[in-house]
Amino acid sequence: MQKEPKYIVITGGVLSGLGKGIASASIGFLLSRNLKIVPIKCDGYLNTDPGTMNPIEHGEVFVLDDGGEVDMDFGHYERFINIRCKAEWNLTMGKIFQSILEKERTGDYLGKTVQYIPHVTDEIKSWIYNIAKREKADLTLVEIGGTVGDLESDLYLEAVRQMRTEVGRNNIMFIHLTYIPIPSGSKEQKSKPTQQSVKILNERGLEPDIIIGRCSRLLDDKIKSKIAMFCNVEKEAVISGIDVKSVYEIPFNFEKERLSEIIHKKLQLYSPPDLDLWNPLVANIKKNHTRPEQQVNIAICGKYTALEDSYASIIEALHHCEAHLDLQVKTSWVETTDMEKGSVILEKVLKNVQGVIVPGGFGIRGIEGKIQVIRFVRENMIPFLGICYGMQLAVVEYARHICGIKEAHLREAEADGITGIVPVIDFLPTQRKVTKKGATMRLGGYDILITAGTKAHEIFADKQIRRRFRHRYEVNPEYVPLLEEKGLIFSGKAAGEDIVQVMELPGHPYFLGGQFHPELTSSLSNPAPLFYHFVKAASEYSQS
Ligand code: GLN
Numbered sequence: 001m002q003k004e005p006k007y008i009v010i011t012g013g014v015l016s017g018l019g020k021g022i023a024s025a026s027i028g029f030l031l032s033r034n035l036k037i038v039p040i041k042c043d044g045y046l047n048t049d050p051g052t053m054n055p056i057e058h059g060e061v062f063v064l065d066d067g068g069e070v071d072m073d074f075g076h077y078e079r080f081i082n083i084r085c086k087a088e089w090n091l092t093m094g095k096i097f098q099s100i101l102e103k104e105r106t107g108d109y110l111g112k113t114v115q116y117i118p119h120v121t122d123e124i125k126s127w128i129y130n131i132a133k134r135e136k137a138d139l140t141l142v143e144i145g146g147t148v149g150d151l152e153s154d155l156y157l158e159a160v161r162q163m164r165t166e167v168g169r170n171n172i173m174f175i176h177l178t179y180i181p182i183p184s185g186s187k188e189q190k191s192k193p194t195q196q197s198v199k200i201l202n203e204r205g206l207e208p209d210i211i212i213g214r215c216s217r218l219l220d221d222k223i224k225s226k227i228a229m230f231c232n233v234e235k236e237a238v239i240s241g242i243d244v245k246s247v248y249e250i251p252f253n254f255e256k257e258r259l260s261e262i263i264h265k266k267l268q269l270y271s272p273p274d275l276d277l278w279n280p281l282v283a284n285i286k287k288n289h290t291r292p293e294q295q296v297n298i299a300i301c302g303k304y305t306a307l308e309d310s311y312a313s314i315i316e317a318l319h320h321c322e323a324h325l326d327l328q329v330k331t332s333w334v335e336t337t338d339m340e341k342g343s344v345i346l347e348k349v350l351k352n353v354q355g356v357i358v359p360g361g362f363g364i365r366g367i368e369g370k371i372q373v374i375r376f377v378r379e380n381m382i383p384f385l386g387i388c389y390g391m392q393l394a395v396v397e398y399a400r401h402i403c404g405i406k407e408a409h410l411r412e413a414e415a416d417g418i419t420g421i422v423p424v425i426d427f428l429p430t431q432r433k434v435t436k437k438g439a440t441m442r443l444g445g446y447d448i449l450i451t452a453g454t455k456a457h458e459i460f461a462d463k464q465i466r467r468r469f470r471h472r473y474e475v476n477p478e479y480v481p482l483l484e485e486k487g488l489i490f491s492g493k494a495a496g497e498d499i500v501q502v503m504e505l506p507g508h509p510y511f512l513g514g515q516f517h518p519e520l521t522s523s524l525s526n527p528a529p530l531f532y533h534f535v536k537a538a539s540e541y542s543q544s
Pocket of ligand 1 (some may be wrong): 359360361362363387388389390412470471472473474
């Protein structure tokens with residue numbers, strides 16, 4: 001007989017941005033040795049998925065192998081739990097309502113008034129139960145987005161409250177992440193915000209079994225007792241969520257306070273944490289963040305530089321390289337919108353930089369600045385990594401300055417009113433007639449064939465790889481012969497299709513680009529090869 005599925009529900013209180021996704025992922029990491037863990041994220045917004053949202057508002061759009069555009073927390077889940085997540089594991093109120101309205105039109109509720117309770121809460125529960133069942137999950141982690149008290153998350157809270165009776169109290173537990181501030185002018189940690197946010201949960205009929213308090217100093221005995229007493233939890237179940245240099249320290253910190261044991265006590269599913277693989281890697285990152293063996297300065301030239309969350313997976317991929325190359329990567333953000341005035345500024349901006357990343361992007365804001373940056377690093381032999389849009393711009397730069405096509409541009413620029421262009425980057429044929437925006441790009445994992453004898457072949461050490469994509473445009477096949485004749489090498493092609501997937505420039509220490517997003521499949525134990533070799537080249541450049 002299959003064991004009864006177990007559930008852990010993770011909520012957040014007091015503030016947003018406390019790291020609920022990473023806390024959930026860390027819990028998953030700690031329990032994943034013997035258990036099949038399935039993370040579900042419940043978002044309160046009415047978009048079907050975050051695919052059409054601006055990353056400045058919502059952080060990076062993470063792309064799954066199955067093509068799902070999902071919340072950035074799925075990046076943490078995949079990196080920490082070592083699983084391949086699925087699009088349907090990201091619930092949104094948009095999806096829930098869409099499904100309910102479709103059922104209503106079909107007549108599934110005939111004769112009934114369709115209501116928040118029970119219809120919306122039933123729909124939420126059935127999504128969660130069905131996923132747990134289909135995946136044969138031993139443990140389903142249900143992370144509820146937002147902060148308790150937000151109107152948007154109330155229906156999810158009501159659904160998980162009902163679940164407690166349905167699945168049995170021994171099969172579900174509640175973990176609440178809160179904030180324990182030390183107000184300026186005081187030396188004391190304060191529990192009141194936690195008490196108040198637990199009260200909000202209590203009003204919804206929920207009681208946390210574990211409270212994780214985000215803090216700048218380990219929670220002492222006194223504050224743990226106080227929280228235990230006012231919030232009805234065991235004192236051992238009040239855990240410090242101390243600020244860290246590297247997020248990969250978090251599971252280790254939780255474990256120091258016996259988190260997995262406390263979960264086991266309640267749910268009876270002990271799966272002793274496996275910390276051995278990460279231990280030396282985390283130690284290496286920590287060491288290099290305090291006493292770096294070497295510091296490598298990487299500039300990221302993007303549009304959403306105001307919010308680091310927009311590039312969360314890129315930052316993580318760089319951390320993965322730090323662990324393996326025994327160095328510290330210092331990233332600087334270059335806002336190319338202000339840069340379109342001349343190379344003087346450019347030289348200043350890139351003065352101490354040993355590597356440049358031009359990440360994925362859309363539209364033309366800052367584009368000429370990026371093209372100038374790419375020209376500069378190409379000519380000055382500074383390592384360069386172009387990701388998706390970044391690779392497309394490297395091709396535009398090469399077409400303009402080496403192939404002599406002055407009007408070379410992205411087809412995408414026409415949507416922003418630029419005319420008279422030569423589209424060296426053009427629509428993917430399948431995209432020409434697409435008019436709807438949601439989930440219509442070329443999305444998800446595709447196989448790539450790597451040409452033998454190229455730098456890409458050396459880097460990937462494989463003739464076929466699989467990577468994730470999110471794009472509408474490609475290198476225009478009409479211009480490939482000319483670009484190749486002038487020296488660019490297209491070293492990766494889509495399996496079975498004529499789409500350029502990897503670009504490189506021979507004779508340069510490192511000038512590579514991928515139409516895919518290498519950052520999405522990088523992990524602490526297995527850094528993305530395009531990043532690893534890029535950072536290695538940057539470290540060699542800094543030593544030369
Ligand atoms: N805007 C480009 C395209 O759609 C690049 C997308 C990206 O960088 N993810 O092809």
